[in-house]
Amino acid sequence: MDAASAAVSSVELMPSYMRQMPALPVARLSQFFTRYSLVALVVSGTELPDKQNLRIRVTCGQIEMHTQYENVIGGMAYWQTQLSRKKVVLPRNPSQIPDIIVALESGAGTEIGHVRIPAPTLLG
Numbered sequence: 001m002d003a004a005s006a007a008v009s010s011v012e013l014m015p016s017y018m019r020q021m022p023a024l025p026v027a028r029l030s031q032f033f034t035r036y037s038l039v040a041l042v043v044s045g046t047e048l049p050d051k052q053n054l055r056i057r058v059t060c061g062q063i064e065m066h067t068q069y070e071n072v073i074g075g076m077a078y079w080q081t082q083l084s085r086k087k088v089v090l091p092r093n094p095s096q097i098p099d100i101i102v103a104l105e106s107g108a109g110t111e112i113g114h115v116r117i118p119a120p121t122l123l124g
Contacts, residue, residue, distance in 0.1 A: 004095070012107045022113075028093050032089075032091060032092055032093075033089050033090065033091055034089070034090070034092045035087045035088065035089055036058055036088045036089075036097075037038075037084065037085070037086050037087070038058075038063060038065070038084065038085045038088050038092050039082065039083070040056075040058045040083045040084070040102070041082050042056045042058075042067050042079040042080075042081055042082070042083060043078070043079065044077060044078045044079065044080070044081075044101070045072075045076065045077045045104070046075060046076050047075050047113055048072045048075050048076065048077055048081075048104075049072065049112070050073070050074070050075060051072065052070055052071075052072050052098065052106050052107060053069040053070065053071055053072075053106070053107035054069065054070060054072055054077055054100065054104055054105065054106055054107070054112070055067045055068060055069045055070065055079075055104075055105050056079060056104060056105075057101075057102070057103045057104075057105055057114070058083055058100065058101070058102050058103075059100070059101045059103075059121070060088070060098050060100050060101075061090070061100075062097035062099070063085055063086075063088055065083040065085060066083070066105075067079045067081050068081070069107055070075060077082065077116065094119060094120040094123050095120055097119035097123075098102060098119065099116050099117060099118050099119055100116075100117040100118075100119060100122060101114055101115070101117075102115050102117065103115075104112060110123070121123075
């Protein structure tokens, strides 16, 4: 067996997850993806459980943003902040963009509640 046939047979026996894949051209990817800005204005919350530190977490797929923890006094918390991520690469087709999830988390790291918003409704 010569060296060329040994190299070919070793490639054929290699598992698919170990094989090198050719990179897709950037021009071809740009027809499927575009850049967005994800911006959330978090002002305040009412009717919240007292004596807790709470924060708001906003996610879209793997993109995650969150506010600082704020104390709840009299059932109200004031975050008064804007969360933003610029140049987020997501699918061009709005129906393929992951849903936006806005969650309320306690200082212990447990989720108190959340709302799921379909991305196409936010894009108009």
